Amino acid sequence: AQSVSQHNHHVILSEAASLELGCNYSYGGTVNLFWYVQYPGQHLQLLLKYFSGDPLVKGIKGFEAEFIKSKFSFNLRKPSVQWSDTAEYFCAVNAEGGSQGNLIFGKGTKLSVKP
Amino acid sequence: NAGVTQTPKFRVLKTGQSMTLLCAQDMNHEYMYWYRQDPGMGLRLIHYSVGEGTTAKGEVPDGYNVSRLKKQNFLLGLESAAPSQTSVYFCASSSSGGTFSSTDTQYFGPGTRLTVL
Numbered sequence: 644a645q646s647v648s649q650h651n652h653h654v655i656l657s658e659a660a661s662l663e664l665g666c667n668y669s670y671g672g673t674v675n676l677f678w679y680v681q682y683p684g685q686h687l688q689l690l691l692k693y694f695s696g697d698p699l700v701k702g703i704k705g706f707e708a709e710f711i712k713s714k715f716s717f718n719l720r721k722p723s724v725q726w727s728d729t730a731e732y733f734c735a736v737n738a739e740g741g742s743q744g745n746l747i748f749g750k751g752t753k754l755s756v757k758p
Numbered sequence: 759n760a761g762v763t764q765t766p767k768f769r770v771l772k773t774g775q776s777m778t779l780l781c782a783q784d785m786n787h788e789y790m791y792w793y794r795q796d797p798g799m800g801l802r803l804i805h806y807s808v809g810e811g812t813t814a815k816g817e818v819p820d821g822y823n824v825s826r827l828k829k830q831n832f833l834l835g836l837e838s839a840a841p842s843q844t845s846v847y848f849c850a851s852s853s854s855g856g857t858f859s860s861t862d863t864q865y866f867g868p869g870t871r872l873t874v875l
Contacts, residue, residue, distance in 0.1 A: 647800075652798070677863070679866075685868070686848060686866045686867060686868045686869050687801075687848065687850075687866040688866070689863055689865075692863060733800060733801065745803060745806065745816070746791075746801075746803070746864055748793075748800040748801040748802075749800055750798060750799060750800040751798075751800050
């Protein structure tokens with residue numbers, strides 16, 4: 644069965660620090676990859692997505708992610724975090740041949756940014 | 759364009775009571791989904807629908823039923839609520855899913871926080 648692993652449960656950073664959140668998935672075929680963000684008390688919003696082409700994907704609010712197929716990874720990065728980036732981040736995978744439209748989510752990583 | 763809306767926002771039930779959560783989308787999306795979100799568990803798919811009149815089971819369907827009588831609405835029902843169903847429920851929709859196209863982005867509603875006592 645497909646699965647998504649997010650290795651960090653809770654990350655605490657100071658403002659201006661660099662961020663990298665890990666995401667690995669288990670599926671050998673073609674995948675679509677997503678990062679969603681959930682700010683406190685709000686619903687999930689799409690940060691960025693990868694479907695094909697350039698493996699380095701740029702999203703909103705200065706986030707980017709790199710798809711490394713050989714490592715089954717899709718890590719999220721931001722060079723300099725802000726207090727407003729405090730949120731929970733979810734990686735998700737939609738695999739070709741999987742049940743229709745079914746996104747498999749990781750368990751999430753909470754990011755706390757200290758001012 | 760409101761996107762995906764959910765009603766109610768909050769609800770408290772007693773064990774054994776029933777209720778229906780409503781999800782509505784105005785994007786003419788074919789696919790709709792119900793997830794539950796629990797601390798440390800991420801989001802898990804309960805049921806989904808690939809079009810009006812169709813429904814299918816997701817990862818955690820037990821104790822829930824769904825209906826998609828109209829394309830824009832997707833209802834989630836709890837016939838006999840249990841404390842284990844205390845959770846935040848999110849609805850989502852997407853324009854497609856089975857075609858695995860670049861439009862396969864799911865848009866989420868604001869969530870319903872359900873407590874079962």
